[in-house]
Amino acid sequence: MNAGKIFFGFLFLTVFVAFLADGTMLSRKTPAPRQPQREVRPAEHKVIANPVSDEVRIPRGANGHYWTEARIDGTLVSFVVDTGASHISLSFEDAEEIGLDPADLVFDGEVSTANGTAPVARVNLSSIRVGNIEMYDMPATISSPGALPFSLLGMNFLNRLNSFRIEDGDLVLHY
16 A cells, blocks of 8 residues: 555656646646737838849748739739739728729629628729739729728739749749
8 A cells, every 4th residue: 555655646746747847837827818810011012023024023021921012003002912812802991092982882792701701892903013014904892991901912913924933932923
């Protein structure tokens, strides 16, 4: 009986010391509730367009996303490149910035998102330019006010390219 007490005492002591050495017993805290993460736009967007090449390079941002600026009918708009978006999607605020009149927008379309469905207005952009790449008559959607925190450069833009790839951390657009 004495050997059993010694064995279990030794076992308890070993487990206790292992927890202390690991720090889990001393540092165990109730985790803070997770806050939804909101994407933060980087302060600057670099687009590397080589005038003698048919490529535009977009460096990966610190947050892991590919941010770029595009000119829509001459107005500069920040975009995140999103291969999960079927088409170009402008935030309501960016749509106002490029001169679309909110009174003229009809939110009769619907898109599926990770958070469910959302109403959108359909528009055609006369032109959109990223670096040396300019495309005309591009279909796009406008989100309802406050629904989209930033604009998305989606697959309808990317599919008009000859190709796109990730190389050395850059998104390379080949036109």
